[in-house]
Amino acid sequence: MWRLTENQRSGNLYPTHGLGPIAQIMDINRDDRMDYLVSMASNDFMLEARAQQLAASEPDFAEFKGKTFRGNMNTTTIRTAKGKTIMLQHDVTSSRVYSRLHLNGGAKGSAQKYPLPVFVNSGLIATGHEWIDEKAFKELEEKYRPEIVKRIGELAKKIGGHGGMAFVMGAYLKMLS
DSSP states (O other): OOOHHHHTSOOOOOOHHHHHHHHHOOOOOOBOOEEEEEEEEEESOOOOOHHHHHHHGGGGGGGGGTOOOSOEEEEHHHHHHHSSSSEEOOOSSSSSSSOOOOOEEEESSSEEEEOTTOOOSSOOEEESBBBOOOHHHHHHHHTOOHHHHHHHEEEEEHHHSSGGGGHHHHHHHHHOO
C-alpha cells in the first residue's frame, strides 16, 4: 500500500539508482555539480483505474478510491555547471519491460552497463562504432572500479539487496554523514 500512497505525489520518486552511479562517473561534487533540472511526467493512464477497480472488491484499497496518481513516465533532464546533461526516467506502472539502463556517452566513447544484450555478460564500452571485446571490458572494469566497491563489494553482494547496490548506497551515505 505504501507504493500507492507514494504515487499520489508527482515527480521522479526514486532517482538514486539511476543518478548515483552516473553522478560518480561524471565527477559530480568533485569536479562538476548539478546546476538545474527540468522534470515532466505523462498523465496517469493506469494507477487510478486500477485503484478504483480494486477498491470495489478489496477493503484495503478503499482509501485510494477517487485519488489521483502521478504519471506513468517521469523524465528529468539535469544540466551540470560544465554543460553536461543527465536524463533520468522513472516508470513503475506501464507495461514495458523492466530496465535500469545505464548509458554514458561522451566525446571519447560510450559505455553501457545494464541492460545488456544476451550475448554480453558484463558491460559494453565503445570508442568508435563498435563495442570493445569482453576481455578488454573486464580489464577496464577492474582498472576503474571505485574504491568503495573494492573495499566492500563482496560483502555488499552477500548482505544487500539489488545485487549489493542497496548496501553500497547505504555505506556511501553513512560515510558522508
